[in-house]
Amino acid sequence: MSGIEHSGTSEGRIKNATLIAGPTASGKSALALQLAERDGGVIVNADSMQVYGVLDVLTARPAAGDLERARHFLYGHVSPATAYSTGSWLRDVAVVADSGLFAEKPPIFVGGTGLYFRALAEGMSDMPDIPAEIRERWRWRLNEEGAPRLHRVLMSVDSAVAMRLKASDGQRIVRALEVLEASGRSILKWQADKGHPMIDLATARFIVIEPERELLIKRIDQRFDRMIEAGALDEVKEISAMRLAPELPAMKAIGVRELAAAMAGEMCFEEAIERAKIATRQYSKRQSTWFRNQFGPEWQRIGGEAGRQPGATDA
CATH class of the missing domain: 1.10.20.140 (Histone, subunit A)
Structure with missing residues (x-):
C-alpha cells in the first residue's frame, strides 16, 4: 500500500469508506466512534484478535457503552478454536457489504492489523478450497x-x-x-495473482494514528491494569478450559499465556502482568513500524490525541 494509484481498477464495491489504523492503545476506536456518531456510520473491526469470542477484555473489544452509541460488526464472531485468516475476514466484510448496509451508512474500518487494510485496498487472490x-x-x-x-x-x-x-x-x-x-x-x-480492491479508493479516507511513544507506553500499562480489574483472569480461565492447541491464533493473544502461567503457579501474578505489558509494548512497536514502512502518502498521519473521548474504548 505504499502509494495506491487511483486507476480504473480502484473502484471497489464499498464507497465512502474510512480506514483508521494504529497501534494498540492508540485511541483509534475512540476516533472511529466519534466519526460514526458524526456521520451516521457503522464501525467494522479490522483487528485480527478482536474477531475472537471469549476474549472481550483481553483484546480490548468495544465496551457495552460504545456498542450502544454506534453499530459494530465483525467483533467476537469467531470461535477461538478457529484459525481465522485475512481471507476469511475479507469474505465476512463482503457479506456485510452485499447486504446493502454500507450504501446507507458509511463504514469505518478500525483496527491494528495491517494485512486487513491491505486486503481492503488491494484485494486478495482467490485461494483454493481445502478439503x-x-x-x-x-x-x-x-x-x-x-x-x-x-x-x-x-x-x-x-x-x-x-x-x-x-x-x-x-x-x-x-x-x-x-x-x-x-x-x-x-x-x-x-x-x-492480482486481486481487486474491496473499497473504492477514490472515495476512501485513510487515517493512521501515530502517538508519541512515551504516551503510548503509559496507555498500554494503564489499560492492562484495567483489564485485570475488568475480568481478564476469568477469560483466561475460560479459554484455558477449552484445551485448545497453543498454535491457534486466539491462544497467542497477549495476556493469555502470561496469566495462565501465573494461575498454574509458574510465576507470580505481578511478574505475569509485567511480562504482558512488555509484550504489548513490543507488539505496538512492530505495528507502528509496519504502518510507517507499508502505508503510502494516501494515509493521513495524526497524533494520538485525535478522537479521544472520556469513557471510549482505549484501543
Whole structure:
C-alpha cells in the first residue's frame, strides 16, 4: 500500500469508506466512534484478535457503552478454536457489504492489523478450497509433531515458502502445506495473482494514528491494569478450559499465556502482568513500524490525541 494509484481498477464495491489504523492503545476506536456518531456510520473491526469470542477484555473489544452509541460488526464472531485468516475476514466484510448496509451508512474500518487494510485496498487472490480431510490431517500433524518438524517438511517440498517463514510459525507453515497438497501449486503463486480492491479508493479516507511513544507506553500499562480489574483472569480461565492447541491464533493473544502461567503457579501474578505489558509494548512497536514502512502518502498521519473521548474504548 505504499502509494495506491487511483486507476480504473480502484473502484471497489464499498464507497465512502474510512480506514483508521494504529497501534494498540492508540485511541483509534475512540476516533472511529466519534466519526460514526458524526456521520451516521457503522464501525467494522479490522483487528485480527478482536474477531475472537471469549476474549472481550483481553483484546480490548468495544465496551457495552460504545456498542450502544454506534453499530459494530465483525467483533467476537469467531470461535477461538478457529484459525481465522485475512481471507476469511475479507469474505465476512463482503457479506456485510452485499447486504446493502454500507450504501446507507458509511463504514469505518478500525483496527491494528495491517494485512486487513491491505486486503481492503488491494484485494486478495482467490485461494483454493481445502478439503476437510487435508486440513484436519495437517492440523493433527502440527499438534503431534510440532511446527519445526513441519517446517522441515515444507522446506523439502516448497523451499521458497519455507525460507520466508519462521520455523515456529505453525499456522502459516500448515497453510502452505495444505494449499500445496490441495492444489498442486505453491501458495506464493496463489498470492501473486492480482486481486481487486474491496473499497473504492477514490472515495476512501485513510487515517493512521501515530502517538508519541512515551504516551503510548503509559496507555498500554494503564489499560492492562484495567483489564485485570475488568475480568481478564476469568477469560483466561475460560479459554484455558477449552484445551485448545497453543498454535491457534486466539491462544497467542497477549495476556493469555502470561496469566495462565501465573494461575498454574509458574510465576507470580505481578511478574505475569509485567511480562504482558512488555509484550504489548513490543507488539505496538512492530505495528507502528509496519504502518510507517507499508502505508503510502494516501494515509493521513495524526497524533494520538485525535478522537479521544472520556469513557471510549482505549484501543
